[in-house]
Amino acid sequence: xxxxxxxxxxxxxxxxxxxxxxxxxxxxxxxxxxxxxxxxxxxxxxxxxxxxxxxxxxxxxxxxxxxxxxxxxxxxxxxxxxxxxxxxxxxxxxxxxxxxxxxxxxxxxxxxxxxxxxxxxxxxxxxxxxxxxxxxxxxxxxxxxxxxxxxxxxxxxxxxxxxxxxxxxxxxxxxxxxxxxxxxxxxxxxxxxxxxxxxxxxxxx
Amino acid sequence: xxxxxxxxxxxxxxxxxxxxxxxxxxxxxxxxxxxxxxxxxxxxxxxxxxxxxxxxxxxxxxxxxxxxxxxxxxxxxxxxxxxxxxxxxxxxxxxxxxxxxxxxxxxxxxxxxxxxxxxxxxxxxxxxxxxxxxxxxxxxxxxxxxxxxxxxxxxxxxxxxxxxxxxxxxxxxxxxxxxxxxxxxxxxxxxxxxxxxxxxxxxxx
Amino acid sequence: xxxxxxxxxxxxxxxxxxxxxxxxxxxxxxxxxxxxxxxxxxxxxxxxxxxxxxxxxxxxxxxxxxxxxxxxxxxxxxxxxxxxxxxxxxxxxxxxxxxxxxxxxxxxxxxxxxxxxxxxxxxxxxxxxxxxxxxxxxxxxxxxxxxxxxxxxxxxxxxxxxxxxxxxxxxxxxxxxxxxxxxxxxxxxxxxxxxxxxxxxxxxx
Numbered sequence: 001x002x003x004x005x006x007x008x009x010x011x012x013x014x015x016x017x018x019x020x021x022x023x024x025x026x027x028x029x030x031x032x033x034x035x036x037x038x039x040x041x042x043x044x045x046x047x048x049x050x051x052x053x054x055x056x057x058x059x060x061x062x063x064x065x066x067x068x069x070x071x072x073x074x075x076x077x078x079x080x081x082x083x084x085x086x087x088x089x090x091x092x093x094x095x096x097x098x099x100x101x102x103x104x105x106x107x108x109x110x111x112x113x114x115x116x117x118x119x120x121x122x123x124x125x126x127x128x129x130x131x132x133x134x135x136x137x138x139x140x141x142x143x144x145x146x147x148x149x150x151x152x153x154x155x156x157x158x159x160x161x162x163x164x165x166x167x168x169x170x171x172x173x174x175x176x177x178x179x180x181x182x183x184x185x186x187x188x189x190x191x192x193x194x195x196x197x198x199x200x201x202x203x204x205x
Numbered sequence: 206x207x208x209x210x211x212x213x214x215x216x217x218x219x220x221x222x223x224x225x226x227x228x229x230x231x232x233x234x235x236x237x238x239x240x241x242x243x244x245x246x247x248x249x250x251x252x253x254x255x256x257x258x259x260x261x262x263x264x265x266x267x268x269x270x271x272x273x274x275x276x277x278x279x280x281x282x283x284x285x286x287x288x289x290x291x292x293x294x295x296x297x298x299x300x301x302x303x304x305x306x307x308x309x310x311x312x313x314x315x316x317x318x319x320x321x322x323x324x325x326x327x328x329x330x331x332x333x334x335x336x337x338x339x340x341x342x343x344x345x346x347x348x349x350x351x352x353x354x355x356x357x358x359x360x361x362x363x364x365x366x367x368x369x370x371x372x373x374x375x376x377x378x379x380x381x382x383x384x385x386x387x388x389x390x391x392x393x394x395x396x397x398x399x400x401x402x403x404x405x406x407x408x409x410x
Numbered sequence: 411x412x413x414x415x416x417x418x419x420x421x422x423x424x425x426x427x428x429x430x431x432x433x434x435x436x437x438x439x440x441x442x443x444x445x446x447x448x449x450x451x452x453x454x455x456x457x458x459x460x461x462x463x464x465x466x467x468x469x470x471x472x473x474x475x476x477x478x479x480x481x482x483x484x485x486x487x488x489x490x491x492x493x494x495x496x497x498x499x500x501x502x503x504x505x506x507x508x509x510x511x512x513x514x515x516x517x518x519x520x521x522x523x524x525x526x527x528x529x530x531x532x533x534x535x536x537x538x539x540x541x542x543x544x545x546x547x548x549x550x551x552x553x554x555x556x557x558x559x560x561x562x563x564x565x566x567x568x569x570x571x572x573x574x575x576x577x578x579x580x581x582x583x584x585x586x587x588x589x590x591x592x593x594x595x596x597x598x599x600x601x602x603x604x605x606x607x608x609x610x611x612x613x614x615x
Contacts, residue, residue: 101362101365101366102365102369103366103369157507157511160511160512161513164512164513164585170375170581170584171375171378173584174378174379174382175369302567306567306571306574307570307571308574376574376580379580379583379584
């Protein structure tokens with residue numbers, strides 16, 4: 001067994017990857033929540049746990065920034081990225097919470113399309129975080145996130161039009177509109193993460 | 206009677222305390238607004254005055270920062286704290302305004318519970334502002350505000366569930382949901398004040 | 411023909427004026443959208459184009475800040491002003507979008523009053539941007555914007571009261587409230603532009 005000369009150090013890249021992997025888990029719980037016959041209370045409980053774990057990862061990054069002398073990129077950029085990733089989780093948690101709390105009976109299929117967009121965004125984001133080290137292949141990531149956000153926006157507009165089509169009772173429109181708008185904010189939050197990654201890449205290149 | 210060698214100077218601590226005392230007054234007007242048989246137009250008029258006075262206190266702090274050479278803590282922290290205290294007043298004013306404007310007939314008792322949380326937050330905040338000078342006993346303050354915010358959040362969720370229970374007409378749900386959400390934002394605004402106080406205390410210790 | 415010693419340079423003042431002129435166009439499209447018998451899809455298409463052109467102007471300013479060594483006032487103030495002007499366009503675009511998407515049948519006349527306020531704000535803003543060079547006559551501009559914002563706020567409150575008067579079906583209230591609130595946010599966004607101009611003028615004087 002060799003000598004360990006430096007303490008084992010979880011890098012910022014590992015921590016960002018960990019944070020983004022929580023988003024993959026969160027998006028997957030959101031998909032579960034929309035499935036027929038889902039146990040809403042149980043999924044919401046697991047989502048709360050997932051959100052709590054994501055918070056821990058965020059705090060680990062903040063602690064590391066405050067105790068590290070040389071950081072791989074600007075301190076404020078590390079804070080922004082950690083906080084933007086955390087915002088996505090909060091938005092997804094809010095959607096799950098609303099579905100439980102509002103006791104929505106029928107969830108239109110358009111919601112599942114938005115959650116598929118969120119799942120794809122989460123996977124792409126998690127796969128790209130390790131690339132912050134080499135600064136390679138990041139452009140493809142943020143271009144694809146922008147494309148997904150546009151697709152999500154089109155689907156959002158179709159969903160709102162459907163809600164107002166007369167098909168739903170007004171009280172259900174009130175509930176569903178809140179949920180649909182929070183789903184769109186979650187997709188926007190992924191785009192904000194991608195914008196911050198782009199800014200970091202431009203600065204460092 | 207001794208000589209007064211330096212001009213009388215209202216300290217930043219006095220000004221922050223004054224700002225927080227306006228919040229005690231605002232929370233109390235909010236409670237009056239919810240009381241049976243309240244004269245909504247009259248309470249709203251007095252709330253507008255209270256909000257105006259709170260604005261004056263905020264401007265006094267901003268003027269003092271701009272004309273003082275040595276400040277007790279970072280200029281930007283003074284601005285953030287003054288602005289966060291001002292935001293609470295704006296949120297409480299908005300709630301009073303909505304109750305008047307929406308002509309809500311029946312206000313569910315859950316709203317009073319939230320206003321009690323706001324009153325307790327306001328008292329705690331006003332009592333803690335003078336402690337910024339010694340930086341003593343602040344931790345108890347922000348821990349208690351966080352506890353109150355959690356209690357407020359639980360009550361908020363119960364209230365939303367009740368609004369959607371079928372007990373209210375949809376148009377009343379639309380009005381009450383706005384009011385209930387603004388009440389929660391006012392509680393969150395108190396938590397933001399506590400977070401800023403915590404940051405200042407950590408920096409200065 | 412004389413020698414041209416320096417490259418022709420579109421100044422920051424010209425670019426801000428161009429950005430504000432897009433707002434005059436946007437407010438005018440908004441007025442068209444509210445007119446009886448308007449072709450909503452066609453106006454919305456032209457609004458999308460106008461919003462795209464306004465984005466180009468914003469990017470031109472950002473590019474110019476990044477490649478100019480000496481700027482006429484603080485870089486961050488140039489960013490804030492460009493971004494605040496861009497926000498107004500986004501808000502007006504959102505209103506047009508909602509009217510198309512929600513398929514609102516009857517638009518209460520109060521909405522036209524708000525759009526008239528927006529048109530007046532846009533004209534004043536466009537007329538004042540060239541004055542950033544001399545820093546003259548700017549005070550009249552921001553005082554008048556504040557007056558218009560107050561008038562808009564009074565009209566907004568009357569409109570909300572009317573929406574809740576029982577005259578409209580609940581589903582229409584839900585749609586119209588969104589639209590009315592976005593109109594008010596657009597007026598607030600003009601006030602934010604005026605506040606930034608005021609801050610710049612105070613700093614530079």
